[in-house]
Amino acid sequence: MRTCTIVIPCKMASVSPEETVENDAMPRELAAESKLYVDVGVDYIPIVYRDEYNIHLLGLEKLHPFDACKWGNVIKNLKKKNLLKGLNLATPNEATEADLRLVHSASYLRSLKWSINVAKIIEVAPVALVPNIVLQKRVLKPFRYQVGGSVLAGKLAIERGWSINVGGGFHHCWGNKGGGFCAYADITLTVHFILNHYPHVERVMILDLDAHQGNGHERDFIGRKDIYILDMYNKYIYPNDTYAKGAISRKIELFAYTEDEEYLDRVNVHVEGALNEFSPHVVIYNAGTDILEGDCLGLLSITKQGIIERDEIVFQKVRQRSIPIVMLTSGGYQRVTAAVIADSIANLNKKSLIDMSSH
Template sequence: MRTCVQVVPCTMASVSPEETVENEAMPRDLGAESRLYIDAGADCIPIVYREEYNIHLLGMERLHPFDACKWGNIVKNLKKKQLLKGINLVTPNEATEADLRLVHSASYLRSLKWSINVAKITEVAPAALLPNMVLQKRVLKPFRYQTGGSVLAGKLAVERGWSINVGGGFHHCWGNKGGGFCAYADITLTVHFILNHYSNIERVMIIDLDAHQGNGHERDFMGRKDIYILDMYNKYIYPNDTYAKKAISRKIELFAYTEDEDYLERVTTHVEGALNEFNPQVVIYNAGTDIMEGDCLGLLSVSKQGIIERDEIVFQKVRQRSIPIVMLTSGGYQRVTAAVIADSIANLNKKSLIDMSSH
């Protein structure tokens, strides 16, 4: 199948107040008090995970097609491959309200104290009937740990050249709104932390290869010349956010059921083109696996091997330029997804694009 491709120059855009975060939402100095940027020991590899990533919502999580223990299952599959023998992963801290206020408005964070709003974001309608205390503990706390993991992965990538957060990639959430199973804007927060903590880093690229348009970070970075967004997605599915598309620097819209050959050709061409065009100093790679054939929400037809090859292409092109890369696992709604992600990580290690030996 063929694809529609549009390359848009990175230019300033006018932003209306109702479309973006209110001005009081980003007190940058709060980041100095954060506990998210912790030091990882030399015995740890730059893969970030903790058991609290996983969601257990009294069985209600089964009402959503998402594997609510996907992140733990990725680690279990890596252990089965003997890839984690004798080595430690990095354990992140939970993002606090002060951390989240670097991106989110106070009014948005208050809205999460209403169960009906959390139910809408997670797309599990019965959750609206649960006490908010339960949702805070069983759903939002895991999301906050994953958000902290993404931020920490940004630091690790700058220090070690690469990192993988086993969770994160909540690309449908922006400063004022959540949706699509995304309650916190971890990609935006990760970029802010990098730019605020490293004075020598001035250009960040987001490569979003999830099946869905990454409208959250696009709205957050509307008009920013220092942020380059490559987004390749199925043009016929959620969210189809026309306004957010204005922020995309390189837009590749796919037809439904695009297969490996066409898909991988686009990845190769446009990742190379974007890197040549912008020359980033850090890359955030949103590696959604909902592009896989059979995914009821992504509606693309990329094979398991195609996903492994996609990740290899991205890492190879970024790392050959010695650019730090952060990988987030993002969407992927089938029970086999975790095993595919583990296979891909194993392949990156085999191809020496990452090094999973402790030093």
């Protein structure tokens, strides 16, 4: 049984409203030179991944309770099921400093040049002693590729109706601050790119079903009438960000150790209710799997089958309305998690809620 003894205790701290202001990023226009919206041919399926997503940090990743190669392990599990045979996955570019400045302040990005700040964000205390140049290459670069993956998945969802970024979903990071294993605000950036590239998209829904409150995108979008956030999370765990809760349109707070029957009933009722209430032009689905029983951070009791059914309910309700959906894998790093995500993707394909055949 794994322990969480090396998790830095600041996880229990909540954050104050003033940390959300003085963000000098968030410009109106995107950098013309951005390479995140690459063209992806129809012979590529809209599942986004590259090997650079995975973290190999001199063995230090083994100190962490997380599976730092979860993303690659999802692909391995999909291959085992013969689901990727003859198929090409979409490969993203790395988000550059210019891309990240669209949502992050210069001072925040500068703060990542100090290893102690990166150690706090990824919650591995010894990482504070690792030279920053190593962390840039082995930790932050993988995250930047995953950010590029989320942004590209946004484009693919609009073009194809659905997409899955095998990484991303860093929902605790906002313009001025990272935390909870989230160094870059990929959800905010993905929404930003969609709104700027597709004028017909005027309303965006974020369905955040990770076990934790998504305070990052909430702080970035607080007060925005064009962004509807449904957030369902364990109310007794990190981050308990009261200020950010003001951005949630539909808030569902769960008791610890909630089980499948109650959980799935709530997913059914509230995803349906949200879609009827808001009619979004695109849905960003933050599909964290830390709701899985045994996750020492999520503290919920959802079975593997419960996660598969949850994803099916979401895709079924969104796709039947012909709304494009972007799925991000977000939190959930138990050793068994990658197999659960692969099983869920296989189920979506089997139920024809996604189409993994090549064209």
